[in-house]
Amino acid sequence: MLRKLALGLIIVVGGAMAAMGWLHQQFGKPLKLEEPRLFTLVAGQGAIETLQRFDQQGWLPMPKLAARLWLKFAYSGQPILAGTYAFEPPLTLADAFELLSRGEEVQFDISLIEGQTYPQWLATLSAHPRLKNDLEAKEQALVKSLLTGWQQYSTTPLTHLEGLLLADTYHFTNQTPASEILKRASAAMQTYLLKKWAKREPGLPYEAPVDVLTMASIIEKETALASERARIAGVFVNRLEQNMRLQTDPTVIYGLGDRFDGNLTRQHLREDTPYNTYVHKGLPPGPIAMIGRVAIDAALQPALTSELYFVARGDGSHQFSNTLEEHNQAVREFQLNRKDGQP
16 A cells, blocks of 8 residues: 555656656746847736737747646746746747846837927827827927027027937837937936036037027038038137128028928029028027037037138038138139039
């Protein structure tokens, strides 16, 4: 009798050990993922439902019963958190649930470009599939709030967000409201600008921090070459100090708004808008484009130069001149005598 009991016990223990060994082998198998996949865990979804979704996707490498046993006896029981996650193979069931319990959501990004306008940024934000587009409902109130926050740094009334939001690449989790990106861009700009403003060189022709952004936005529109930005800043600073009009086309174009069709005429240059720097001396009443850190640095650290003029060469660079005579000669060489788009 005892021998039979012992034999039975050995069989039971052996079977249990074999079962445990089989389960352990199953648990160590990677999920059936041939390539990285995104997985969105919705709020309120529990561990059992998550296993069911894995099974529906065909990801479970073991029978569903074995997965349920793992969940009951081997899983730590840490709550899993809603969000969108990146599952990158090889990934075991334990790895996947650890990722979900840590809440380490995948990060998406959006690049908001220098030189563009606020409406262009809105279009970029609205088109991003991973952002929650809440701008239609919140945009008007958000703009008012952001402008109010910026007004303390300007001597003129602010009516547009151009130049007040930092051009950069912003990272975010799935379904972040687009309005949050605009708030972050505004906060990032204030942080960077005010830090630089506090360390500015004496004697620059800026009355308030936003004046720096206005100058930087003009620089941003005048050249795409980083090597020229400080030099162009130097030209504009020289003109301001000598009470000369800036006479920069991008400000005229901005003042025309939707009326500008791509052809800047002599009549446009004479039109009296607040942004026409051929008509009005000094800086325009606010920035004319979105800007990045490099243009701000150039506005605050202009090149020391005696130059007062520059003209586009036609290859993206500019010819700089000290005198009007030199400038007129450069205009004839690079503008008036250009044929077929070549200097």
